Amino acid sequence: xxxxxxxxxxxxxxxxxxxxxxxxxxxxxxxxxxxxxxxxxxxxxxxxxxxxxxxxxxxxxxxxxxxxxxxxxxxxxxxxxxxxxxxxxxxxxxxxxxxxxxxxxxxxxxxxxxxxxxxxxxxxxxxxxxxxxxxxxxxxxxxxxxxxxxxxxxxxxxxxx
Amino acid sequence: xxxxxxxxxxxxxxxxxxxxxxxxxxxxxxxxxxxxxxxxxxxxxxxxxxxxxxxxxxxxxxxxxxxxxxxxxxxxxxxxxxxxxxxxxxxxxxxxxxxxxxxxxxxxxxxxxxxxxxxxxxxxxxxxxxxxxxxxxxxxxxxxxxxxxxxxxxxxxxxxxxxxxxxxxxxxxxxxxxxxxxxxxxxxxxxxxx
Numbered sequence: 001x002x003x004x005x006x007x008x009x010x011x012x013x014x015x016x017x018x019x020x021x022x023x024x025x026x027x028x029x030x031x032x033x034x035x036x037x038x039x040x041x042x043x044x045x046x047x048x049x050x051x052x053x054x055x056x057x058x059x060x061x062x063x064x065x066x067x068x069x070x071x072x073x074x075x076x077x078x079x080x081x082x083x084x085x086x087x088x089x090x091x092x093x094x095x096x097x098x099x100x101x102x103x104x105x106x107x108x109x110x111x112x113x114x115x116x117x118x119x120x121x122x123x124x125x126x127x128x129x130x131x132x133x134x135x136x137x138x139x140x141x142x143x144x145x146x147x148x149x150x151x152x153x154x155x156x157x158x159x160x161x
Numbered sequence: 162x163x164x165x166x167x168x169x170x171x172x173x174x175x176x177x178x179x180x181x182x183x184x185x186x187x188x189x190x191x192x193x194x195x196x197x198x199x200x201x202x203x204x205x206x207x208x209x210x211x212x213x214x215x216x217x218x219x220x221x222x223x224x225x226x227x228x229x230x231x232x233x234x235x236x237x238x239x240x241x242x243x244x245x246x247x248x249x250x251x252x253x254x255x256x257x258x259x260x261x262x263x264x265x266x267x268x269x270x271x272x273x274x275x276x277x278x279x280x281x282x283x284x285x286x287x288x289x290x291x292x293x294x295x296x297x298x299x300x301x302x303x304x305x306x307x308x309x310x311x312x313x314x315x316x317x318x319x320x321x322x323x324x325x326x327x328x329x330x331x332x333x334x335x336x337x338x339x340x341x342x343x344x345x346x347x348x349x350x351x352x353x354x355x
Contacts, residue, residue, distance in 0.1 A: 048315035051187060061264060062315055065306050090313040092193040 034074050041070055041083055046095050054097065192313050192332040199226070199323045200311040204301035207258060207286055210279065214255070214301045216327060223330075223353040224253040225346075226321040227297070228309065231289035232265040233317040239336035240293050246342065247296035252350055256300030258286050259309050259317050278304060322346060324353045 039056050045066075047058035055063050066087070073083045084096070093099040101109055139147065194200075203213045216226075227243060229236045247254060261282040263270050270278070282302055290297070303309055312321065315334075322331040331349055333341060 048190065061260075061266075062306075065310060069307075069310055089193060090310060091315065092191055092313070094190045 194329050202308045207300040223324050226255050228257045228259045228319040230259050231285050235336040236318045242337045242342050243296040244294045253298040256297035258300050260306045
């Protein structure tokens, strides 16, 4: 029943999405090498309009402009780090998906790892404590009987469709 | 009791972090340009397209640079604040008309005859200012958005406060609300005008 409901919901969601006609793909620049470098650089950069999309994948107007700008810089013979600097000088470290390691980004870089270690330590501590707390008490004949009926009789199971 | 203490503390900390984090404005990205000299440019003026304006013309007095376009909906929202500012005549307000034609999703620039863009930009910008009032000392035309990129523009409207020496002292992204104007921009201007 629940599965059907999910399917129905999914179908409804896919119907509801607006059928935006995809625009025709713009022809790649004649220079394949430039394009490759552009994609490599742009994948490292955040689109400021959509924020969770890379500059390489974004369709935002500004992303188009910035890709054009990067293309020009590549043709001018600028190195990748010079282009990165160009972007960071204008939009800040926020444009980089891998911001440099500074005092303010320490938490960003190591916070998740530290949190994981703390969580792991807490889990180990908890499991060890529980291990000590559990003593091997055998089931009483009454409990054993109830367990057997539950295991044998499919009708008494719960939570199954 | 003790069993629930730590999960409870964890939950409270999480709620506190979310309360702070979710109330931050993700559009409020600190600009690296604050404290830096305003990037130079020379762009045609809206009122006299044969003449050019450059930030160097403003050296010696604090001024505001406001990025706007007629297609920008939030610009209409902040416009009354700008008109109010112009009435007080505190500092010059320069408008950077940003991608007036190219930024409008309804126009395909490739289908436009090459010489027509500037004419169209001027007509559209002037019409908009005629309709909503013109608070700008003057506006300049950044038709392809190159100057916008130098200023790190990523969402119109944006406003820059620039001091006498041509250093950017503040950047505000998004419409200027009366609160931002009275609470941040005016005090800063008063300090810079001393």
